[in-house]
Amino acid sequence: MKTTLISIAAGPLLAVLALAQPKPSYKVIDLGTLGGSYSVGFGINNSGDVAGQAATPAQTDGFAATAFVWSRQKGIQGLGVFGPPLFPDCPTCSSDAAAIGANGAVAMGSEISTLDPNGEDFGQFNPFNPTHRVIRGAIWRNGVMTPLPNLPGGNNNNVFWMNNLGQIAGVAETGTFDPSCSTVTPFQVRLFQAVIWGPNGEIQRVLSPLVSKGDTVSNAFTINDRGQAVGNSGLCSTTGLPPFAVSSSTASHAVLWESDGSVHDLGSLGGALNGASSINNKGEVVGVAQSPADGTIHAFLWTKRTGMLDYGAFPGAVATVVGCCHTNNDRGEIVGFSVEPANPYFGRALIWQGPLPKDLNDFVEDPGAFVHLTGASSINDAGEIVCQGITSTGELHACLAVPK
Numbered sequence: 352m353k354t355t356l357i358s359i360a361a362g363p364l365l366a367v368l369a370l371a372q373p374k375p376s377y378k379v380i381d382l383g384t385l386g387g388s389y390s391v392g393f394g395i396n397n398s399g400d401v402a403g404q405a406a407t408p409a410q411t412d413g414f415a416a417t418a419f420v421w422s423r424q425k426g427i428q429g430l431g432v433f434g435p436p437l438f439p440d441c442p443t444c445s446s447d448a449a450a451i452g453a454n455g456a457v458a459m460g461s462e463i464s465t466l467d468p469n470g471e472d473f474g475q476f477n478p479f480n481p482t483h484r485v486i487r488g489a490i491w492r493n494g495v496m497t498p499l500p501n502l503p504g505g506n507n508n509n510v511f512w513m514n515n516l517g518q519i520a521g522v523a524e525t526g527t528f529d530p531s532c533s534t535v536t537p538f539q540v541r542l543f544q545a546v547i548w549g550p551n552g553e554i555q556r557v558l559s560p561l562v563s564k565g566d567t568v569s570n571a572f573t574i575n576d577r578g579q580a581v582g583n584s585g586l587c588s589t590t591g592l593p594p595f596a597v598s599s600s601t602a603s604h605a606v607l608w609e610s611d612g613s614v615h616d617l618g619s620l621g622g623a624l625n626g627a628s629s630i631n632n633k634g635e636v637v638g639v640a641q642s643p644a645d646g647t648i649h650a651f652l653w654t655k656r657t658g659m660l661d662y663g664a665f666p667g668a669v670a671t672v673v674g675c676c677h678t679n680n681d682r683g684e685i686v687g688f689s690v691e692p693a694n695p696y697f698g699r700a701l702i703w704q705g706p707l708p709k710d711l712n713d714f715v716e717d718p719g720a721f722v723h724l725t726g727a728s729s730i731n732d733a734g735e736i737v738c739q740g741i742t743s744t745g746e747l748h749a750c751l752a753v754p755k
Contacts, residue, residue: 375702377752378717379724379738382421384748385429389413392421392737392749394450394458394512394677395729399423401737402448402457403749410445414477418448418459418491421749430491433461437498440464444484445476448491449676450513456550457491458513458521472538473507473524478595481538488521490552497552502526505541510548511593512573512676517550520571520580520676522592523557529567531588536596543592545571545582545608558608560584561616566604570597572675573629578610581617581627581636593675600624605638605653618659620649627653629678637662637673637685648672650687650708652679663707665689671701671708677729686711686736688726700724700738700752711738716755724750 384390387406394402404416405427418430432444446461462474462484472478474486488499488510499519501508504526512520523546532539545558560566561584568590571582583590585603602623607615607630619625622641630636636653642661648670650662664671668689679685685703700711712724724740725747736752 375704375714375734376716376755377711377714377736378755379715379719379721379740380751380753381720381742382749382751383427385417385419385427387411389416389747390419390749391416391739391747392751393448393728395731395735395737395751396451396453397515397731397733398453399731399733399735399751400451400455401749401751402451402459403737404445404447405429405749409442412477412480414479415443415445416447416476418446418457418461420448420451420457430457430459433463433487433489433496433498437496438463438465445474445482449510450519452513452517453515454517455492456513456517458488458510458519459491459496460486460488460509462486467506469506469540470538471507471540473592474509475592475595478537483538488519488548490519490550499548499552500554502544502546502554502557505543508546509593511571514574515576518555518574518578519548520574520582521546521548522570529587531586532568534588535591535599535601536587539587539592539596542587543568543570545569545580547571547574547580556612558582558612559614561604561606561614564604564616569606571608572627573677575630575632575634577632577634579630579634580608581630581638582606583626584614597626600626605636605640605651605659607636617653620651620659620661624648628673628675631679631681633681635679635683637679639670639672650685650703652685652706660706662703665691665699665701665708665710667691667693668698674726674728678727680730680732680734682732682734684730684734686727686730696723696725696741698725700727700740702727702736711736711752715752719750720748721750724752727752
């Protein structure tokens, strides 16, 4: 009852604050590719450097890609994949850069040439043509890759965000078998848990799922500079591994882990599927939750004071997504995307100024090479947004929307 009253009281205030905010206006910069025809951006630091993945001339299937970093000074630079001397050469492996830290270190994941001994496809670089290769997370620093250790008994791990202290949030496989995992994550037969690695690659914390709710797996998508991490927790039969199996999840809890490792259920909007995707340094959490009102996926904002607030659905969308992994900044700005089957582009990039999503395309003053922005995946404290969009030549490219 208390949460309901707070939500009712907060609604008019949020609306007034939204009206008081100036209308944003953006210039869009094409981040390019590594010689291929597509790229996707993931993370951004406060200097405006971007991490992502892009196709080389040899990567042509729409999924295979290589990790990159982009800066205004150097443009786009490929980081390669795991190979000698740590692992055998793998010219057909894929990699991605999830986040770039304040000091230029990069959290990335890469396939290696070794096939998974259990036939799993933990990295899911191509869900339609699985490679079944082992994937390992790493820290890339000044051209050197340092692999992140696995949990005991596990073969795979993956990373999603790096905070300004160099701590990395991600997920690692355990040694416990559970065949029910393949219900939502094809080929997966082992449990997985959220992990925080330190700036030198050491495992600092293993984050438990909500054992009190019977949960067995967890993912950590973002960690802020206070050491708070957010993600989801659930059964392996209902909670999918990122990136692609997350959308197949049927039930999960949105969770917050404090710096001491304690885990808290952030609640729901009344539906079974919930997930927290980002937390800023003020402790404000955003994510997605199924709404029983219309059955679609809505965005949410959670604070310790208000609990979970419904931040709406875009008209015509089956999912309104505040995605992974740093999609709300310390100024309270939020970005994401919609999934719209009737949309010729299948969706659009979104921005929140208050409790309702708006089409980011409507605020683009200078689109550059782009005809439509399809998604937004990260925002820094200057309000610069990592996006992806369709160019005038019909290619999907990573982009940076810069406030004017």
